[in-house]
Amino acid sequence: MKTEPIWKSWFARHGAKLLLFARQQSRRPDEAEDLLQEAFVRIWRLYGHTGEVAPGLVYRAIRRLAIDWARSIDRRQARENRVAMESPLALSFDRTLEQDERKQALLRAVERLPDQQKEVVILKIWGELTFDEIARTLDESLNTVASRYRYALQKLRNLVPEEMEGKKEGLTQ
Amino acid sequence: MNEFEKLEAELKELVPGPPSDEFTSRLENALGDAGNVAMRCMPNQEERKDDFAQARQPSSSIRFPRLLAFSGLAGLGLAAVWAVIFYLSSSIAPEGKTVKNLVDIPVIAQSNIPDSLLVAKEDPDSPLHGLSLDQLEDVSAMPVSGWSDPQINERFIRVVDEGIFEHPSGLPARRVRQYFMDETLWSHPASDTRILSTTPREEVLFIELDTY
Numbered sequence: 001m002k003t004e005p006i007w008k009s010w011f012a013r014h015g016a017k018l019l020l021f022a023r024q025q026s027r028r029p030d031e032a033e034d035l036l037q038e039a040f041v042r043i044w045r046l047y048g049h050t051g052e053v054a055p056g057l058v059y060r061a062i063r064r065l066a067i068d069w070a071r072s073i074d075r076r077q078a079r080e081n082r083v084a085m086e087s088p089l090a091l092s093f094d095r096t097l098e099q100d101e102r103k104q105a106l107l108r109a110v111e112r113l114p115d116q117q118k119e120v121v122i123l124k125i126w127g128e129l130t131f132d133e134i135a136r137t138l139d140e141s142l143n144t145v146a147s148r149y150r151y152a153l154q155k156l157r158n159l160v161p162e163e164m165e166g167k168k169e170g171l172t173q
Numbered sequence: 174m175n176e177f178e179k180l181e182a183e184l185k186e187l188v189p190g191p192p193s194d195e196f197t198s199r200l201e202n203a204l205g206d207a208g209n210v211a212m213r214c215m216p217n218q219e220e221r222k223d224d225f226a227q228a229r230q231p232s233s234s235i236r237f238p239r240l241l242a243f244s245g246l247a248g249l250g251l252a253a254v255w256a257v258i259f260y261l262s263s264s265i266a267p268e269g270k271t272v273k274n275l276v277d278i279p280v281i282a283q284s285n286i287p288d289s290l291l292v293a294k295e296d297p298d299s300p301l302h303g304l305s306l307d308q309l310e311d312v313s314a315m316p317v318s319g320w321s322d323p324q325i326n327e328r329f330i331r332v333v334d335e336g337i338f339e340h341p342s343g344l345p346a347r348r349v350r351q352y353f354m355d356e357t358l359w360s361h362p363a364s365d366t367r368i369l370s371t372t373p374r375e376e377v378l379f380i381e382l383d384t385y
Contacts, residue, residue, distance in 0.1 A: 003329050006211040016189040022235045041203045049349050051211040092189040125184045151175045
C-alpha cells in the first residue's frame, strides 16, 4: 500500500485558483506566493488532520492576511512605490493566450474592474465558490456579493469591446 | 444562453496555470509534520489482484532506516514465533495425548524431552534456553535455515486528533496520533511456509500552532 500526504492532491486541485486569488489580493506578483503559503500552512495546521479542508477557509485566510500585510508600514510603502508592472492576473494564465485577442481583452477587462467586483468575479468564476461561500469569505452580505457580481458582468460586457477596439487602434498607430 | 451566461462561459474557458513545482516544494517544507498528518492510501494494481502480495512487497514509502530496524528485529521475531508454537504445542495438548496426535506432525511435548537435552550445552544461536537450534528444529517441526529475507510492510490505519495541548516550550500545539500496522512476512520457499506477523504501532505528533 502506497501512501501520499492528502495535502498534495488537495493543493493540485485548488492551488491554481488560490494563487490567482492571492495575486488579486496582494497586487504584487512576488508577494502572492508568500501570502498563499502563509494562509495555506496556517489552515492546514489547524484542519489538515481531517483530510479535507474547505477551500473557502483558505480564501478567507488569504484575504485576512492580505489586509494585515497591507497594514504593515513596509508593505504599504512597497505598494505605494509600485511601478507599472505586468498585470498580476495575466501572470496566472496560460501564455498561449497571447495568441487569442478576445481572451486577452477579457483578461484586461477583468483587470479594469473595481477591486471589490474583481474579487467576487475571481471567487465565482475561477474559485467556483457559491455566493454564500463568497459572502462568508469576504465578510459581506449575500445580496451585496450577488450585486457586485452582476455589476461586474455588466461592466465586462462594455469593457471587452473597448479593449478589443483599443488593441486594434494600438496596432494601426 | 443570454449575454451574461456567454460571458461567464468565456471567462471559465480561461484556466489559471498551476503553481510552480518550486513553490509546491517550498510549501512542503513550510508544512513540516503537519503535511504528513492526513495520508491517503493508494492500493496499486498488483495489490488489487492479490491482497497477500501486499505483505510480500514492501511499500515504497518505507524509509530505509526503518527497514533496517525491522530487518534487525526479524530474527528475534521469528524466534519468538517458534517459542510460541513450542509453548502452545506443549501446554495446550490434553493430558494423556501428545501433540503428535493432535496436529499430525512430529512434535514432542515438553514433558517428553529427555533430561539430557534440557541440560545440554547452551547454543548461542538458539532463541530458547537449553535447546540447540537442531533440537528446536526437531521440536517445532519448522526448518531453521533456508528462510528468505523478511518482507516488511507499513499499513496506515487512521489518524486521531487529540486536540490542543500546551507544548513544553509554552506554545500551543495540536496533538495528533497516527495508527499504523507493521506487517512482517517470513517465507520458507522449500517448505512453502509463510509466517505473517502484524504489530500495531502508533506515532504521536505535536504540531506547533501559530497564534493568529
